Amino acid sequence: MRGKQDNRMGILFALPWIIGFCLFTALPLLSSLYYSLTSFSILKSPKWIGLDNYKELATDQVFRGALGNTLLFTVASVPLATAAAILLAMLLNTKTKGLAFYRTIFYIPSLVPTIALAVLWLWVFNGEYGLLNEGLKHLGIASPPWLTDPAWTKSTMIIISVWGCGHAMVIYLAGLQDVPQSLFEAAELDGAGLIAKTRHVTIPMISPVILFNVTMGMIGGLQQFALPYVMFPGGQPARSAYFAAMYLYDNAFLYQRMGYASAMGWIMFVITVLLTLAAFRFSRGRVHYEGG
């Protein structure tokens, strides 16, 4: 890098973010740590109670359930949506007719705003007049109670997240288009079939993109809020769709327990950091970066 240092100008241009970082990121993060050690609500100012919130959380069955739902949903939906996105991207990376059209069809679902998405799928999954049940009937499959059976609510959400995999698909497609065609040709000469090519060429070549997408998907999955909030009010039936962010919101704004909610927030934050670090640790030696 050439050019001499210009500290004054650099900081001046970065000033909006320096203020934003302090005011809207660092300060809230630290206050939330402080609040998590207090009893606090809209009506009363924070009162120091030490680790009581965390102790209570350790035995809070509802929190445990909500955290379990959140982790289960994340662990199931991220790999499935990733596999779907890669599969679609691979199909779109072939030479055939109508690719731009298909790409648009696969992509548009990921544009649907969350609340509209929730309303749309409530209708598709509707037990009486829903499209899905009707479709399954034609295939001779009895449809499960998607919205009313605690055993099925999370699967319902997973299906919706797979349907919205178009955004990731576009990222994978760009990654695939950067893979030199000669690599595939070389593999074919060695007699590699589709599966071998996928395993030994495609996946390694797009592994940095997979790492990025999976990490972002995990961070997003752990914060899941609006979709279950609208589709399964209160996480019902049987709190099977009650997610950590929903319980946190309810504590902060419904039960007036903002300190308790902050403690949950910190636990979610720590879990997110640990999972992200785990993803990067796991990827070490497995992710292939161009040029070493």
Add this chain to the structure above:
Amino acid sequence: MTGNQRKVTRQVAIQTSLILLSVLFAAPLLWMMSTALKPLNETMRTPPVWIPSQFKWGNFSDAFTYNSKELGYIPFLVYGQNTVMITVLAIIGSLVSNALVAYSFARIQWRGRETFFALTIATMMIPFPVMMVPLYALFRDLGWIGTFRPLWVPTFFGSAFNIFLLRQFLRTVPMELSEAAKIDGASEWRTFIDIILPLARPALTVIAVFTFMWAWNDFLGPLIYLTDQKTYTLSMGLQFLQNQHTGTPWNLLMAASLIVIIPVIIVFFFAQKVFIQGIATTGNK
């Protein structure tokens, strides 16, 4: 099989999978459009009717003025105005702040820059729920609860993801351009305005589109900060309408949802090329 036959089989297999998958991906949205245009009694028919016997365009205006005893009047038009206002302010804020900050990170050498940038990237890991209570407390102390300010003022102070995206782009512009401008006596500010910004237009479009989608889509923010029905956004209005699921007819719900979706689709089609490229770059480290 000859090589040619194999090629044909392959093409058939690819096209068949693409068509089947397209049907799966498109069906829910087509179903939504079909429902939005149906008379109410046709929404409750088995087997379902795909093509409505008559196209009830009136469903859209009915969704705008839907009135029922339990809900009271749902002013969708007001919600639309509110959402547009917040979205426009957020886009302006996002463009101004992120352009400045990304310029600093990409094109000015200053002490601590790399460390601060790494810190900026790390903030992307912070889940919003952990910030929910303190941000609420902060905006309450500022007297901003019940106003739009918590939803757009922060956009004037940059966001990690957009800074990252724009910085990646600005780094690809040759440094020689800035150096030449400086030799000609241009200040840092002039270089930024006259040389770099015009070149960054595709990347700025991506930022604008992303911010549009984010602000348009946001539900949790308005849910926390807005207190008066008159200030609600489209997402909240839609949730409100849906919440009365026994009361609200499905054809109107679908019409209302389409009203929320259509602007996003329109923006996507206008900005499709830069947009797809922009998403693609997010995947590169």
